[in-house]
Amino acid sequence: MTLILLSIIPLLGIILLIPPLFKGGRDVWDVPEARIEALEEKKRMLVHAIRELDFDFGTGKLDVGDHDAQRGTLKEELAEVVGRLKKEEGAGG
Amino acid sequence: MSFKGNGKFVAGFTVIVLALGYLAFSGYEESKAYYRTVAEVKVLPDDERHLRLKVNGNVEEGSIRFVGDGVDFLLIGDDQSLPVEYRGSDPVPDTFRDGSEAIVTGNIRDDGVFEAKKIQAKCASKYEATYDSEAHTITTVEEADTY
Amino acid sequence: MLELGGVSLITLLPVAFFGVVASFLGGATKRMSWVRAGERSLAYAAFLVTLAVAVLVIQFFRNDFTNSYVANHSNAALPLFYKATALWAGQEGSLLFWNWLLSVYGIAVLLVHRNRNRDLMPYVTGILLVSVAFFTVLNVFIANPFRPLVIEQASNQVLFTPGDGLGLNPLLQHPVMAIHPPTLYLGFVGFAIPFAFAMAALLARSPGARWIRLTRRWTLLAWFFLTTGVLLGARWAYVELGWGGYWAWDPVENASLMPWLTGTAYLHSVMIQERKGMLKVWNITLVAATYFLCLFGTFLTRSGVVNSVHAFAQSPIGAYFIAFIVSGVFLTVVLVRSRREYLKSEATFDSMISRESTFLFNNLILLAACFAVLWGTIFPVISEAVRGEKISVGPPFFNKVNVPIGLFLLFLTGAGPLLAWRKTSFAGLRRNFTIPVAAAVVLTAALLISGVRNGYAVVCFALGVFVVAGILIEFSRGTRTRMRQTGETLFRALGGLVWRNNRRYGGYVVHLGVVLLFAGIAGSAFNKDVRGEVGEGETLSIGDFAVRVESIEEGATPNYEFERADVSLLHDGEVIRALRPERRFYLASEQPSSEVEIYSTLREDIYVVFASRGPAGGAVIQIYHNPLVKWIWIGAIVLTFGTIVSFLPGGGRKRHP
Numbered sequence: 066m067t068l069i070l071l072s073i074i075p076l077l078g079i080i081l082l083i084p085p086l087f088k089g090g091r092d093v094w095d096v097p098e099a100r101i102e103a104l105e106e107k108k109r110m111l112v113h114a115i116r117e118l119d120f121d122f123g124t125g126k127l128d129v130g131d132h133d134a135q136r137g138t139l140k141e142e143l144a145e146v147v148g149r150l151k152k153e154e155g156a157g158g
Numbered sequence: 159m160s161f162k163g164n165g166k167f168v169a170g171f172t173v174i175v176l177a178l179g180y181l182a183f184s185g186y187e188e189s190k191a192y193y194r195t196v197a198e199v200k201v202l203p204d205d206e207r208h209l210r211l212k213v214n215g216n217v218e219e220g221s222i223r224f225v226g227d228g229v230d231f232l233l234i235g236d237d238q239s240l241p242v243e244y245r246g247s248d249p250v251p252d253t254f255r256d257g258s259e260a261i262v263t264g265n266i267r268d269d270g271v272f273e274a275k276k277i278q279a280k281c282a283s284k285y286e287a288t289y290d291s292e293a294h295t296i297t298t299v300e301e302a303d304t305y
Numbered sequence: 306m307l308e309l310g311g312v313s314l315i316t317l318l319p320v321a322f323f324g325v326v327a328s329f330l331g332g333a334t335k336r337m338s339w340v341r342a343g344e345r346s347l348a349y350a351a352f353l354v355t356l357a358v359a360v361l362v363i364q365f366f367r368n369d370f371t372n373s374y375v376a377n378h379s380n381a382a383l384p385l386f387y388k389a390t391a392l393w394a395g396q397e398g399s400l401l402f403w404n405w406l407l408s409v410y411g412i413a414v415l416l417v418h419r420n421r422n423r424d425l426m427p428y429v430t431g432i433l434l435v436s437v438a439f440f441t442v443l444n445v446f447i448a449n450p451f452r453p454l455v456i457e458q459a460s461n462q463v464l465f466t467p468g469d470g471l472g473l474n475p476l477l478q479h480p481v482m483a484i485h486p487p488t489l490y491l492g493f494v495g496f497a498i499p500f501a502f503a504m505a506a507l508l509a510r511s512p513g514a515r516w517i518r519l520t521r522r523w524t525l526l527a528w529f530f531l532t533t534g535v536l537l538g539a540r541w542a543y544v545e546l547g548w549g550g551y552w553a554w555d556p557v558e559n560a561s562l563m564p565w566l567t568g569t570a571y572l573h574s575v576m577i578q579e580r581k582g583m584l585k586v587w588n589i590t591l592v593a594a595t596y597f598l599c600l601f602g603t604f605l606t607r608s609g610v611v612n613s614v615h616a617f618a619q620s621p622i623g624a625y626f627i628a629f630i631v632s633g634v635f636l637t638v639v640l641v642r643s644r645r646e647y648l649k650s651e652a653t654f655d656s657m658i659s660r661e662s663t664f665l666f667n668n669l670i671l672l673a674a675c676f677a678v679l680w681g682t683i684f685p686v687i688s689e690a691v692r693g694e695k696i697s698v699g700p701p702f703f704n705k706v707n708v709p710i711g712l713f714l715l716f717l718t719g720a721g722p723l724l725a726w727r728k729t730s731f732a733g734l735r736r737n738f739t740i741p742v743a744a745a746v747v748l749t750a751a752l753l754i755s756g757v758r759n760g761y762a763v764v765c766f767a768l769g770v771f772v773v774a775g776i777l778i779e780f781s782r783g784t785r786t787r788m789r790q791t792g793e794t795l796f797r798a799l800g801g802l803v804w805r806n807n808r809r810y811g812g813y814v815v816h817l818g819v820v821l822l823f824a825g826i827a828g829s830a831f832n833k834d835v836r837g838e839v840g841e842g843e844t845l846s847i848g849d850f851a852v853r854v855e856s857i858e859e860g861a862t863p864n865y866e867f868e869r870a871d872v873s874l875l876h877d878g879e880v881i882r883a884l885r886p887e888r889r890f891y892l893a894s895e896q897p898s899s900e901v902e903i904y905s906t907l908r909e910d911i912y913v914v915f916a917s918r919g920p921a922g923g924a925v926i927q928i929y930h931n932p933l934v935k936w937i938w939i940g941a942i943v944l945t946f947g948t949i950v951s952f953l954p955g956g957g958r959k960r961h962p
Contacts (some may be wrong), residue, residue, distance in 0.1 A: 174670065174713075185701050185702035192700075249914050252899050
């Protein structure tokens with residue numbers, strides 16, 4: 066009796082784990098394209114950086130000179146990344 | 159990491175690492191202790207008598223004597239016994255008692271007495287002890303059952 | 306019952322291995338059928354471990370001493386609460402407990418992330434299951450918690466059921482000790498998640514910081530538990546071990562500190578990757594190091610490789626851990642090397658005087674601390690292997706290295722937030738540093754004038770004020786700006802500011818907690834103690850305080866016998882508190898234990914120990930005078946609160962304060 070009850074545990078495992086293998090054939094999912102993902106990442110990073118820069122300037126932690134100089138560079142980089150992203154997406158269809 | 163061409167970082171890190179290395183070495187020199195068995199301590203060569211030692215053994219049953227705010231006892235190892243005097247600043251650990259396994263840290267005196275600065279102790283009936291390896295525990299349990 | 310537990314563990318073994326294979330195949334072939342089978346394996350594994358844990362707990366509750374683990378770690382008279390905590394009192398149970406936490410974490414991760422990040426999840430599942438499989442192997446083959454109690458009788462193995470168990474180690478019969486191990490384990494196990502995601506990102510060739518963003522909360526959660534676990538351990542040592550201190554650089558303590566150091570370094574260095582796309586290899590290295598140190602910590606606590614008073618165990622389990630850790634490190638290195646092209650840095654360091662360079666120094670110094678602690682901890686093993694001579698190092702080694710490291714870290718804690726990213730101009734430096742530096746100078750002068758002569762302590766307090774001033778300025782600037790912009794009242798503006806930017810301001814609160822904690826530790830520079838035999842009616846004094854023994858009582862409970870000194874604590878001759886330090890003798894485990902009494906104020910702790918009965922029949926009383934200790938626990942609470950603030954969802958998307 067105990068033996069039968071105990072054998073439920075491994076049997077349940079087989080019932081749960083094996084059938085899914087025979088269901089559904091090739092269910093390929095979308096993988097973000099590495100190059101595009103990298104650009105998206107960079108864009109997100111720069112937007113975040115500009116936001117934080119403005120925040121620090123807003124509270125008076127940064128002075129005008131530091132803020133403007135950095136914001137300029139970040140803006141330029143962002144424009145470039147956005148441009149490349151548009152081109153990639155256009156090319157990718 | 160990329161410090162290429164950035165000597166200042168490397169210089170800063172080097173200074174820190176060297177300073178810490180020096181501190182580590184002096185701390186090591188100050189606190190190193192050599193593991194020795196009771197038998198080895200009994201016949202310690204002269205050039206090792208000044209070393210701080212760590213000796214492992216068992217506290218002989220009935221040998222513990224509280225003296226003032228310290229304690230004297232015999233440490234047994236390799237069938238030999240080592241007299242130990244403890245006058246450290248911390249209270250003797252709870253686990254220190256007859257038969258317990260103890261590690262004493264300190265120096266050997268010229269009269270052959272070990273002057274302990276620190277005692278660590280583990281109970282003989284250890285927490286991981288199992289019934290099959292601890293014959294005496296079983297007897298106590300069985301006695302408790304019959305009485 | 307034993308069979309039920311045993312069968313669940315044995316079934317767990319093929320389930321975990323099958324899940325590993327299915328998940329990795331699913332990730333590589335991108336077939337949902339394999340992926341689902343992997344996920345179900347993790348789910349079923351979690352069910353099986355839960356079943357095993359439930360069986361063991363029930364056996365403890367029912368005093369089922371047929372199980373040798375129960376017989377060795379419990380007894381009938383043990384309070385119910387401690388019967389539940391006895392689950393992790395020994396090696397077998399704590400490995401099972403580890404596995405249980407890991408599989409429960411695994412289920413949580415699946416539920417949260419399963420439907421997005423399809424490319425990463427199969428690998429995450431697989432990697433978590435590798436650890437599950439490892440702990441299952443240990444539980445099944447070396448440290449099985451479901452072994453019947455067998456004794457040898459006339460050279461036959463006979464089943465044996467004792468009338469009562471050996472009892473729980475009295476040191477573990479303390480409320481703090483009941484929550485310390487699970488908290489620490491939640492931290493140890495929690496770092497499996499960011500590690501699994503980092504490896505998954507490499508395997509799936511996912512560039513960038515997506516894995517870091519996905520695991521930010523999980524990492525913070527693990528760090529939260531690890532920090533709390535370490536501090537609870539210190540608290541337990543302080544109130545329970547009876548030697549007046551909270552940290553002895555014991556291997557078991559070091560085991561929990563090392564992953565904390567690398568984990569803290571990781572929390573800071575990911576910000577550089579998120580902000581500048583740098584240090585990608587470094588972050589993976591740190592998170593892997595942290596997880597492996599967590600495993601190493603478990604190994605140190607459970608194997609007794611380095612002699613330690615409270616590393617209870619000694620078993621062949623060490624070889625398995627070392628093999629697992631070494632192969633894990635090897636595979637990580639291989640994987641990182643094969644993915645070099647995804648890990649190129651996108652920027653360089655611009656200036657020494659910038660936020661990122663303070664993070665970098667913070668990383669270096671935390672790692673140096675970790676390395677020193679590791680070195681000191683395993684030095685007996687190393688020296689024996691290299692020179693054939695077992696040499697140990699003591700607290701002076703650890704203190705000499707770590708005190709200056711701690712102070713430098715404290716300085717960086719203050720300076721970092723005041724510096725801008727990339728570079729800071731001289732005007733910027735003056736704008737942000739003037740007040741904090743002035744505050745530090747004023748405090749230093751005040752301390753020196755009032756006669757404080759301990760160099761490290763003065764530096765620590767001065768740096769503490771420097772950090773606090775910087776944090777207060779940050780809060781007040783942000784709040785004022787918000788009041789101006791939104792017209793809110795002071796408290797609404799402060800609340801809104803923190804809520805909108807919870808990650809940043811939560812971090813500041815954590816820093817505040819760290820300062821308080823450091824101040825409490827610096828208090829130890831002024832510790833004093835005294836010991837002596839005191840008869841009834843006599844007193845023993847230390848500074849302005851004294852202890853008068855009123856009476857010495859004896860008594861018993863079903864669990865232990867006790868001797869108690871009823872003493873009065875006097876301050877300047879006035880009685881301020883009655884204290885009752887106790888010595889107990891636990892009956893089942895035949896172990897003595899001291900119960901200390903602590904009179905604790907914000908200024909100082911008076912810590913009273915009933916050390917022993919003296920030769921003249923009086924009580925040998927030891928009194929420790931420990932200034933500022935309470936600030937450690939207050940700092941711990943502030944730190945915990947700050948971590949929770951930065952963990953909350955918040956509203957970090959708004960542009961304005």
